[in-house]
Amino acid sequence: MSKIRIYDIAAGLQLYMVNDKTSVRIQEKMDVEIGSFDTDLGERQVELEQQNIHFEVANEDDPIPGWVKVNSAIGRFGEMLAIEHLEVVHPGMVKLVSGNARIGYDIEVYIDGETHAFEVKTTTQNNNKFYISHNELRVANMKRNCFHIMFIKINDDEKIITGYILDNPIETLEFDYAAITQLTRLANIEIKADGFIVNINEEFILNQEGILLNSYISKIRKLLN
Numbered sequence: 001m002s003k004i005r006i007y008d009i010a011a012g013l014q015l016y017m018v019n020d021k022t023s024v025r026i027q028e029k030m031d032v033e034i035g036s037f038d039t040d041l042g043e044r045q046v047e048l049e050q051q052n053i054h055f056e057v058a059n060e061d062d063p064i065p066g067w068v069k070v071n072s073a074i075g076r077f078g079e080m081l082a083i084e085h086l087e088v089v090h091p092g093m094v095k096l097v098s099g100n101a102r103i104g105y106d107i108e109v110y111i112d113g114e115t116h117a118f119e120v121k122t123t124t125q126n127n128n129k130f131y132i133s134h135n136e137l138r139v140a141n142m143k144r145n146c147f148h149i150m151f152i153k154i155n156d157d158e159k160i161i162t163g164y165i166l167d168n169p170i171e172t173l174e175f176d177y178a179a180i181t182q183l184t185r186l187a188n189i190e191i192k193a194d195g196f197i198v199n200i201n202e203e204f205i206l207n208q209e210g211i212l213l214n215s216y217i218s219k220i221r222k223l224l225n
Contacts, residue, residue, distance in 0.1 A: 056125045056126075056127055056129060057125070057129045057130065057131055057197055058074065058121070058122060058123035058124065058125055058129070058130060058131075059074075059131075060073045060074060060075050062074045062123075062124050062125070063124070064077055064124065064154070065124065065154060065156040065159075067156075067159055068154070068161075068217060068221075069217075069221055069225070070217070070220060070221050070224050070225065071224060071225050072224045074122050074123075074124065074154075075120075075122060076224075077122065077220065077224070078120045078121070078122025078150075078152045079096065079098055079106050079107065079120050079122075080216075080220045080223065080224070081120075081122075081152055081161065081163065081213045081216055081220065082106070082107055082118060082120045082150045082152065082163065083096060083107060084213075084216040084219060084220065085163060085211060085213060085216065086107065086109055086118065090109050090110070090111060093109050093110040093111065094107060094108070094109050095107065095108045095109075098120075101135075102135070103117075103139070104117070104119070104133075104135045104136045104138065104139030104140075105117035105118060105119040105136065105139060105147070106118060106119055106120045107120065107150075114146055115146065116146045116147070116148060117139065117140075117143055117146060117147045117148065118148045118149075118150050118165075119132075119136055119140070119147070119148070119149050119150070120149075120150045120152065121149060121150070121151050121152065122152040122154070123151075123152070123153055123154065124154045124156060126155075127199070128151070128153075128199060128200040128201070128202060128205050129197060129198065129199045129200075130151065130197075130198055131195055131196070131197055131198075132149075132195065132196050132197075132198055133194065133195045133196075134181060134192075134193060134194050134195055134196075137170075137175065137177065137180075137181065137196065138181070140169055140170050140175075141170050141175075141177045144168050144170060144171070145167070145168050147168065147169065147170075148165055148166060148167050148168075148169070149165070149166040149169045150163055150164070150165050150166075151163070151164045151165075151166060151200075151205075152164075152213065159214075160212065160214060161212070161213040161214050161217070162210040162211065162212060162213065163210065163211040163213050164205060164208045164209075164210055164211070165211070166208070173198070173200065180193065180196065181193065
């Protein structure tokens, strides 16, 4: 256990009597402890980390930067960026399926006789956080090499949009699917997580090959505005 002490900041200040010609120190207080408590700093650190990961996670209400000049929800914009890129790589083989949430991904691409699933995550935040549902994770665990996350970062400062395709995220990101999705049974209830917030290490992202997506903005702008 670690002792936390709270001090009165003013107690350490020197007091002066001031007139128009001079100043005289009249009192110098010592530090005064006004409270203390014991705490386990390790547990507190874990609590803070759990709280902080919830901040700055992209959502549909996040505005798209003005320089993009697209009137759209960020999720829809990200899906269209992904579609435009995938159509270039796999022409005529791309289908948007995000209208059905039960499917567990946004885009289907027919590649070498197999249907590949692409889940698009788009952010304007300066981090690598995104939300993934239990269903999306379940489908990713089931489809493995045929499931991909396309993580799109809109950098407002540099005016750059970069996409990262994470193939087989269960293995690539080392999800322990069984551990994080297991049912927790307590005395009176059973709890199972419905979704998760993912925060990818910056070093991992920097080691991925980024795809510059700015060239698709003009076409998407015409479709959405």
